Amino acid sequence: MVQRWLAGFVSATLVFSATAAKAADISPEASPAVAAPTFNWTGLYVGVQGGYQWSNDRSTEFVTATGAPTGFAQDFQPTGGLGGVHVGYNYQIDRIVLGIEGDAELGRVSDSLTAFGNTFEARKNWEASIRGRLGVTPMDRLLLYVTGGASFTELKYSYVSLANAFPPANATISKTGWTVGGGGEVALTDWMTARLEYRYSDFGTTRFDWPGVAGTYEQHPRFHTVRAGISLKF
Template structure:
């Protein structure tokens, strides 16, 4: 029995190298290339921010034609759905410099000046987004600080009466917003404000019966900080 076991062990030792030679090495396969997941941008959430820009009165306005600097703040909420549409609401306040300007000089020598140094609005907005960009339109309620009128003849104050010198109106506009970093977006925006007309019902002869539109064209650039949902929200595989 002992001789049988020794013989079997010797045979196994002789056969092992040949069996190992018959085993082929596993073929090399290259690992698949890594593909980074695509980012999905989500506009849903609250935001706050600031803006700067310029205000330009309309041609038929008592504000004169000079551009005025403006700066202010905004805040709002957006909701993204379906999946590339965005709806939201925004409140905005702007301060304007140079509120009391050169005004309008009439042929009879009467100078009419006005003083608007604040603009505000509460608007809804709707937009279409692709990737980090959002193209939107907006519209709603507008407010301005008291448009205090001044009338002088030859540098001396003159009495007058008027109607329609409103501080409440409407606004429409649109713009482009872009997410440049998680939770941060930048925007460029045009906004038009209309506060109706002012008519002089009494005063110096050259202004009595004259009507003027109270409107503003504004161009703004701004930055928003978005809370929680404002940056890339998820990965799409």
């Protein structure tokens, strides 16, 4: 009986040892991979931007006393660089991003021409806007958006008679118009984004009289702008 008991003990010990050795050879299960955090566009941001603007501003002349067109018209094509600051807020819902943004810019956008011995100039020195933004994020760090709203500027027109037939004249006109456009924005880090944007701005028609000249002029300025910018996200 003792022999049988010893044989059983030895067999159980061998089985236990083999099982333990097999378990030791099995590597522990790999921990499940932790997904990288998803970038979220929600939050306040401020930034700077700069770009180039070109435009078409058609001027049509009328007789002040009667309002009849004289048949004289000219096309200004002001161009120039501009730059400024912007501030806005985004709110993300799934892949949709809603936002509001305002900006202000300085820059000389101008053109001049000479006709019938007279020099005319059209220019503007600043522009601002407040707009809504609607975007979609096809990738977490990429935002494609459209934007539109109200735009504000001050238009300046000047006239000089090279033969001194008339005194120099200037007209400064504050205007409110509309602007629409779109662009793309990419998150470079969790707190910095870069953008590229195109916008079209239209300030409607404006009529004014030149002091000392029996003429009324109608202008219709329309501007195209490409801007690049950097924003800091809070």
